[in-house]
Amino acid sequence: MKDPYARDPAEILNVETETADTKTFTLKFVDVERQMNFGFIPGQFIVISIPGVGEAMFSISSSTSNRKTFSTTIRRVGRVTGILHSKKAGDKILVGGPYGSGWPMAELEGKDVLIVTGGVGLPSPRPVITYIDEHRNDYGFLEVLYGTKTPAESIFVREYEAWRKMKDTRLALTVDAISEGMTWTHNVGVVTTLFNEMMTKPRNAGVLICGPEVMMHFVVLDLMNRGFHEDQLYLSLERRMHCGIAQCGHCQLGPKFVCKDGPVFKYSEIKTLPDSGI
Amino acid sequence: MFSCILPAEQMDRFIEHLSASHRVFGPVRKGVECSFDRVTTASDLWFDYHTTILPPKKFFTPPRETIFTFQSEEISKIEDTIPVEKQVLLGVHACDMSSFGFLDRVFLGFRSDPRYLRRRNNFLVFALTCKEVAETCFCLSMGTGPASPPGYDVLMTDIGGRYLLEAGTNEGRDVLKPLNLSQATPEDIEAKRACLERLKGEFKRTVDRARMVQLAYYNQEHSVWKKNGDICLACGQCAMVCPTCFCFDVRDKVDVSLANGERYREWDVCLLKEFAEVALGGNFRKSRTARLRQFMCHNLSYGAMQYNLTKCVGCGRCIKACPVHIDITEIARELKEGSS
Numbered sequence: 001m002k003d004p005y006a007r008d009p010a011e012i013l014n015v016e017t018e019t020a021d022t023k024t025f026t027l028k029f030v031d032v033e034r035q036m037n038f039g040f041i042p043g044q045f046i047v048i049s050i051p052g053v054g055e056a057m058f059s060i061s062s063s064t065s066n067r068k069t070f071s072t073t074i075r076r077v078g079r080v081t082g083i084l085h086s087k088k089a090g091d092k093i094l095v096g097g098p099y100g101s102g103w104p105m106a107e108l109e110g111k112d113v114l115i116v117t118g119g120v121g122l123p124s125p126r127p128v129i130t131y132i133d134e135h136r137n138d139y140g141f142l143e144v145l146y147g148t149k150t151p152a153e154s155i156f157v158r159e160y161e162a163w164r165k166m167k168d169t170r171l172a173l174t175v176d177a178i179s180e181g182m183t184w185t186h187n188v189g190v191v192t193t194l195f196n197e198m199m200t201k202p203r204n205a206g207v208l209i210c211g212p213e214v215m216m217h218f219v220v221l222d223l224m225n226r227g228f229h230e231d232q233l234y235l236s237l238e239r240r241m242h243c244g245i246a247q248c249g250h251c252q253l254g255p256k257f258v259c260k261d262g263p264v265f266k267y268s269e270i271k272t273l274p275d276s277g278i
Numbered sequence: 279m280f281s282c283i284l285p286a287e288q289m290d291r292f293i294e295h296l297s298a299s300h301r302v303f304g305p306v307r308k309g310v311e312c313s314f315d316r317v318t319t320a321s322d323l324w325f326d327y328h329t330t331i332l333p334p335k336k337f338f339t340p341p342r343e344t345i346f347t348f349q350s351e352e353i354s355k356i357e358d359t360i361p362v363e364k365q366v367l368l369g370v371h372a373c374d375m376s377s378f379g380f381l382d383r384v385f386l387g388f389r390s391d392p393r394y395l396r397r398r399n400n401f402l403v404f405a406l407t408c409k410e411v412a413e414t415c416f417c418l419s420m421g422t423g424p425a426s427p428p429g430y431d432v433l434m435t436d437i438g439g440r441y442l443l444e445a446g447t448n449e450g451r452d453v454l455k456p457l458n459l460s461q462a463t464p465e466d467i468e469a470k471r472a473c474l475e476r477l478k479g480e481f482k483r484t485v486d487r488a489r490m491v492q493l494a495y496y497n498q499e500h501s502v503w504k505k506n507g508d509i510c511l512a513c514g515q516c517a518m519v520c521p522t523c524f525c526f527d528v529r530d531k532v533d534v535s536l537a538n539g540e541r542y543r544e545w546d547v548c549l550l551k552e553f554a555e556v557a558l559g560g561n562f563r564k565s566r567t568a569r570l571r572q573f574m575c576h577n578l579s580y581g582a583m584q585y586n587l588t589k590c591v592g593c594g595r596c597i598k599a600c601p602v603h604i605d606i607t608e609i610a611r612e613l614k615e616g617s618s
Binding site for chain 2 (some may be wrong): 006007022038052053055078213238239249252253254273274
């Protein structure tokens, strides 16, 4: 029996600085077979483990079709992420997973897909963007609305041009504020201020939402007011997790284990639960 | 199944027999309380106990347990950290027997935890029919007692100066057989039945389980939560002593070289403020009311939705442990009355 608490060594192949406090790590399992068998669904997550420091869970931010490497995008917020940020290409860390249910790619087939995300919420739905691009005929229009506090906090900037050029795709950016003298040709305001210009209509659409709770709360409210149904809204939730396999108990939300039943939930599944944060 | 009679005066011989091949644990007096502990002679045992301070989950998922140790890059395997010695746990009441079914679903259901499995498999479990019903007991209304559920290797029942021993598994039978005890008679079985009937009449606390799963789930704004949340000290004792509470934290510890150390898990409880805390100070259950509601709803409602078994087994330990007398049976009653 494989110990689900054992982690596997992975090598850091590349570290890319996204913002002042966020980096993308490209990883590869040292064991060739482990890497080959490492398939995942957009929205699933991994655990990164540094013996002596601890473990933490992170969304997988790379394309699901890339089986040679995978990546995760990490903001420096605590002990584990602090140590991770000091790691360089060639260093080894321990990785476990993938965990969780991921975004409902099968259910979304044939539908328009709207992604509403903020800050470091973008890594989770990023594989959805590449997945739809690679399966373009299976999905309708793709619209990505991305908000950050300032332009300096936007991640994956190098890819926006390519996303815009994807067939039947629209990317709209917004920031809460710009500092004086800064050039910013996009919207200013919270992410919901992008809704007036939005192309996606409630009819035959699915909405993927990932960001801070307060953002998700207002996104859900606003979209419901615009005629979206609670069954069309999917949210990726953050919780404290220590195991990824519904045993440590920390991520429980009512009867749900966010690590096993989520992290993606339909709004209708969680709206009556207290402590959802939404 | 095999059953036999152990005269009370032969208890010494019985423990000696078990000790020859197993490490024996059982209920042992600790001040005015009782604790599952090591037993070497019959006089160590306290078979008239009500409940132990900590439930027997401590044997299968210990309060603090090594996940692995590491020396630089070398990481230990499970075999290095968990002994394989055969062990016997004596004197487990029906409520605690029921808790094993729940814990098995947690640790062996979705994914198998090899640590839990290894410890669980190392133990023969001897259930014990209760002698009396304590003030805080309510297993009858939870459907978890006073008759022990299956899962025991041997069931022991005091039928007056002698114990009826009933094997529940082949392993249990094989341990009993060499004792060459006299076979149980239909009268002995009848004596056990009468004992259980007497116990059923002694309960003072009850929970009306009908629709409780829905009642707790759909009444998240009920006044009972704030009322009890306001007096709750958030000490977490209720969850520590709960036989089915399974949550744990994972931590790392290193020596001065920073290269060697261990990763361990330690019981954690949802009543503590840090339990649902995330990065940057986020917390999904900041208020005591939210945390108390989580504990109570998990026991009365969510657990059943997760595992198809009610989490609360009616042992009453949380009632006994609570320094401000919060009572899960009272909460269940108020939910029922306030939302008919």
